Amino acid sequence: KQEVTQIPAALSVPEGENLVLNCSFTDSAIYNLQWFRQDPGKGLTSLLLIQSSQREQTSGRLNASLDKSSGRSTLYIAASQPGDSATYLCAPGPLMGGNKLVFGAGTILRVKS
Amino acid sequence: DTGVSQDPRHKITKRGQNVTFRCDPISEHNRLYWYRQTLGQGPEFLTYFQNEAQLEKSRLLSDRFSAERPKGSFSTLEIQRTEQGDSAMYLCASSLHANTEAFFGQGTRLTVV
Numbered sequence: 001k002q003e004v005t006q007i008p009a010a011l012s013v014p015e016g017e018n019l020v021l022n023c024s025f026t027d028s029a030i031y032n033l034q035w036f037r038q039d040p041g042k043g044l045t046s047l048l049l050i051q052s053s054q055r056e057q058t059s060g061r062l063n064a065s066l067d068k069s070s071g072r073s074t075l076y077i078a079a080s081q082p083g084d085s086a087t088y089l090c091a092p093g094p095l096m097g098g099n100k101l102v103f104g105a106g107t108i109l110r111v112k113s
Numbered sequence: 114d115t116g117v118s119q120d121p122r123h124k125i126t127k128r129g130q131n132v133t134f135r136c137d138p139i140s141e142h143n144r145l146y147w148y149r150q151t152l153g154q155g156p157e158f159l160t161y162f163q164n165e166a167q168l169e170k171s172r173l174l175s176d177r178f179s180a181e182r183p184k185g186s187f188s189t190l191e192i193q194r195t196e197q198g199d200s201a202m203y204l205c206a207s208s209l210h211a212n213t214e215a216f217f218g219q220g221t222r223l224t225v226v
Contacts, residue, residue, distance in 0.1 A: 031212040
């Protein structure tokens, strides 16, 4: 059974800092991994999708890496802004069983202006 | 197409009442998923459809829960005889195929009083 852990659980940083969010998962039989953002009381917004054959994926100030064999992914946010404040969730997609995602509890990020 | 749409956004109901939620996926997506999210936790998988076929149901989905996707388009999630423990955010997602990027709706926040 896939288990996902995200560290840290919460993070508060001043505007402009570069930061790293960590995601670890127990079952490396994954097809891909998605990172999502969730604002309070809202749904999830997809940020990045990394295929299992990829090592990195970039979108703007976001860069996600994947080390499938060690069961780790990181989300790097460059030059953080107050608008980045949200909960960040990672979800590995299983090799079998469709796109049934398993989520961690997320990292709550606060960027102070 | 504006993405995955869920209705209603909020629902307050008395314990013991039945409620029904609707999800309209992105039009060409044949996979549709329901998740439940409680405060401070990541979403948990409930069930998913490929076109109109319900392919998997989580053990979280008790006999009081039923989901349908007639004609492979929109989906409904019904909860009968609601209990206070059903209070949560119910999220719908869709993807084009298995193992492709999942897109989420804004969710339906259910409060059982």
